[in-house]
Amino acid sequence: MQHPPQVQTLTVLGVESSCDDTSAAVVRWSEGRPAEVMSNVVADQAELHARFGGVVPEIAARAHTEKLDLSVEAALTEASVSLSELDAIAVTAGPGLIGGVMAGVMFAKGLAAGTGLPLIGVNHLAGHALTPRLTDGLPFPYLVLLASGGHCQFLVVAAPDRFHRLGGTIDDAPGEAFDKTARLLALPQPGGPSVEATARDGDPRRFAFPRPLLDRPGCDLSFSGLKTALLRARDDCIRQHGGLRARDRADLCASFQAAVAEVLSEKARRAILQYIQSAPVSPAMAVAGGVAANAEIRGRLEAICNELGVRFLAPPIRLCTDNAAMIAWAGIERMRIGRIDESALSARPRWPLDSSQAAMLGSGKKGAKA
Ligand code: KG4
Ligand code: ZN
Numbered sequence: 001m002q003h004p005p006q007v008q009t010l011t012v013l014g015v016e017s018s019c020d021d022t023s024a025a026v027v028r029w030s031e032g033r034p035a036e037v038m039s040n041v042v043a044d045q046a047e048l049h050a051r052f053g054g055v056v057p058e059i060a061a062r063a064h065t066e067k068l069d070l071s072v073e074a075a076l077t078e079a080s081v082s083l084s085e086l087d088a089i090a091v092t093a094g095p096g097l098i099g100g101v102m103a104g105v106m107f108a109k110g111l112a113a114g115t116g117l118p119l120i121g122v123n124h125l126a127g128h129a130l131t132p133r134l135t136d137g138l139p140f141p142y143l144v145l146l147a148s149g150g151h152c153q154f155l156v157v158a159a160p161d162r163f164h165r166l167g168g169t170i171d172d173a174p175g176e177a178f179d180k181t182a183r184l185l186a187l188p189q190p191g192g193p194s195v196e197a198t199a200r201d202g203d204p205r206r207f208a209f210p211r212p213l214l215d216r217p218g219c220d221l222s223f224s225g226l227k228t229a230l231l232r233a234r235d236d237c238i239r240q241h242g243g244l245r246a247r248d249r250a251d252l253c254a255s256f257q258a259a260v261a262e263v264l265s266e267k268a269r270r271a272i273l274q275y276i277q278s279a280p281v282s283p284a285m286a287v288a289g290g291v292a293a294n295a296e297i298r299g300r301l302e303a304i305c306n307e308l309g310v311r312f313l314a315p316p317i318r319l320c321t322d323n324a325a326m327i328a329w330a331g332i333e334r335m336r337i338g339r340i341d342e343s344a345l346s347a348r349p350r351w352p353l354d355s356s357q358a359a360m361l362g363s364g365k366k367g368a369k370a
Helices: 046-052 057-079 098-115 124-136 174-184 191-199 224-241 246-276 295-308 325-336
Strands: 009-016 021-030 036-044 088-094 119-123 142-147 152-159 162-168 284-288 311-313
Touching (some): 009 325, 021 057, 036 057, 046 057, 057 098, 088 098, 088 124, 088 325, 098 119, 119 124, 119 325, 124 142, 124 162, 124 284, 124 325, 162 246, 191 246, 191 295, 224 246, 246 284, 246 295, 284 295
Parallel strands (some): 088 119, 142 284, 284 311
Antiparallel strands (some): 142 152, 152 162
């Protein structure tokens, strides 16, 4: 008697709590089919941190503890999946704010013990870096630019557990620079969207802000000097006109955004040139992280890719910013290569993806950049 061929299917619950979003998601992968995000519940804590002007780690950790079980319940309900239908639980085990990471890991350990499901500790950065495979089935090796409020690095992704860092920020992350700029100009948080909106009416050539590290070879970046330049330019405006006019604010935002976009795209060009030396069959660069939502930055990166004959990929924003679907997917990738190491599962504030290199300096308001 002939049996139909067995199609391997994996259904994984993802849990993410490394920063200020509590998220739970169910992702299903079946051999030969595109992966399916069955649910992706994100509870943000923006309101809780708003009056402090940044993420307060203790408040974040407590809020995660309160929201984790509710988020998981909502994710299972939305996906119409019961605990018994899951193949594993994947949880962010770092890098990030340690209180939040611990809350997630402890919760997931409890759920794994109660259900008997295997537990996979996932590197948060691996989640971001593997997202283009969840959304587009992108083949290895590809280049990814991770640019958010806590991270900034160029990575060549060669396998689910093999990453090579070509460069990264030596101080602030670009999202952090947008947030600080918004604060200096009394614009609402998160800074990225409000600076982008204000820049729309501005002149990007009025202020000649620095292009940090462009004069040095390599793909490392720096953003902390930009905010000092912005602060000086703002104070000059206030001195000249007795206050900050709407036009000054728009020009400051536009000039700042132009500087970030130019630095990111020029460094991306260098990263792409390094990456294509390894002669990938179908070269591709993807973006991840909240900063990828910026239309000017995305447009400039896309233009460089077109110029160099490299496919450009920008996953939908809800999968670019922090979410648990990417953690579930990274868990699936690890299961597919048989890399589940439950015993090593402990929360880590720092966890560089490319262990062959020294960790990057800097530790932004949203935790370690690793
Ligand atoms: O990836 P994400 O949600 O969280 C982490 O930081 O991990 O990224 C949030 C960051 C914030 O700093 C926010 O200001 C920035 O991404 N961001 C933007 C835009 N939208 C969000 N930056 C520039 N332009 C935007 N449109
Ligand atoms: Zn992130």
